[in-house]
Amino acid sequence: MSALLTDDPPPAAAAATAALAGRSPAALAWSRFRRDRTGVASGIVVALFFVVGLGAPVISRLYGKNPYTTYGQNQPGLLDAFGYPVGPMGGMSSHFWLGIEPGLGRDVFTQLIYGIRTSLLISLAVVLIVTVIGTLVGITAGYAGRWIDYSASRLIDLILCFPATLFFVAFIPVAQSAFVSPTQPVPTWMRATTVVLVLSAFGWASTARLLRGQVLSLREREFIQSAQVIGVPAHRIILRELLPNLWTPILISVSLAVPSYVTTEAALSFLGAGMVEPTPDWGRMIQRGAEVYNADFSYMLFPGLAMLVFVLAFNLLGDAVRDALDPKSSR
């Protein structure tokens, strides 16, 4: 009887559980994920993008070109009289694997792999900030309740009422002028920082709303209430009792956020409010590609396809992660 009341199982029972290999929820989720073939395949594709993006400088050194040099203008014979690449598919050759850019004549392949880097670094920074702030606000609002919850919820409502894309397009250039005088050129790192900050400032609200809802329902569960009754301090309840139960929704929101910020960043660059020349960026490449698509279709095809494959793989991976973490969910 006393064995039922204590946490430690009797020696015999302990041996039995060891034989059954007590598996943590994470291990269970991992074994479910490994059985999901689509999930594993898309996971590999996503990992490949990360490796290529982060290893872009190494790859471009081995490949022997960089995304900035205007090869087509320096070397005669690569661009025709109108500035369009000579040869099939935008001037594809053994020297320029994916051809060269019309007009400036830069190498497409290196621009593409450096573009992954730009998109991934910016979106990962945003996701990190958004998740941390969203989690903090969501847990605080949900757990503290009363006026803290009320004011946080109204703030979240307000932020979600802002028309996101339009506001980003309008506000990012204005925000940049806060750091740099309008007559000076804006340095690249400053542009990236502004994009990250503006996206984060409006992005945390949806994560916070999701987690607040989760905390509200968890707060009423017996294990939290008994911890409160025996006098466990609030920070311990939050860290030891609440947070372990929140990893699943946090992970799910991250899996949805990464592709969504990759596309948002690219869309901003496409609209001219994100990264600009000469920073390699998918959105910026497609913007240029959209100007010349009729004469040189491949210049917009490669970045467009690369982004499609990345987002598709990441969405499939997200589905697999959701299924693995929540076996009840039906697809």
Add this chain to the structure above:
Amino acid sequence: MLRFLIRRTAGAALILLVISAITYVLFFALPSDPALLACGKQCTPQLLATIRHTMGIDAPLWVQYWHFLGGIFAGREYGAVHCAAPCLGYSFVNEQPVLQTLLNRFPATLSLALGAAVLVLTFGVGLGMIAALRRGRPVDKASMGIALIGASVQIYFFGIVVRYIFVDQLAWLPLPGYTSPGSSLTGWAGGMLLPWITLAVVNVATYARFTRSSMLEALDEEYVRAVRAKGLSPWGVYIKHAWRGAMTPVITMFGIDLGLFLGGAVITETTFNIPGIGKLAVDSVANSDLPMLMGTVLVASTAMVVANIAVDACYALIDPRVRAS
């Protein structure tokens, strides 16, 4: 219902007031000086001061915002120019009141939004329903596969690829662009066809996936089992009972999306060069036209807020439980 609408409208007015204040402060507190840009190359301090005064940006920020609010209700003067009663500011780049430009641009945005919304609802909900009713069958897998690709493709990429293939190469579709439906109805529909399809395809995917999961959930509900047990025909169960329950979350999403479209589908409008609110915003960024930007943000947030109220009103119509409370 009337009390509900009045209460929500008051709430919406408050939200819009706060949004306008925040936007105003964000746009005009920062040191990007529109007067300096308007002043040009031969700028003297006196000229700059005069321009600042004409633009009304020489006062403290809260006074400026007060004048801005006053302009909405009573109109205001910019130097020699008068801006009549609902004055949302004056664009010194276009030399026109902001409201006038917004009104000129709105029909294009409205056309795009309504056409795309019809397509999204018809095909998104239809595809989702079929997938849910044929769960696990090839139809379900095929439509969910298409939905996944649609959800991952980008408007500006899809739009230009389709344009390249079907307009420039095959010439099956007319050139995209906006003509007023008043001047030529066929020209309007033809020009908007590709933008409608593009904006719809990207969103149909989300609706199909969402409708499917919502419908599957509804089919599991007890009330659906009850009407089945009662002996209602399968289609009677789907259409009369399960569908109604499944549509509530879809309508929420639709309301928000319609609000977003009406505020200017920025990317679609830019891709196809449609002179709507979203394109106006992008152009105003390029021209550093702050009053105009402020106007587009206000239109877009008004659309969002109004759409939210409309969604809640629809809830009451569809869901008897909401009506009772």
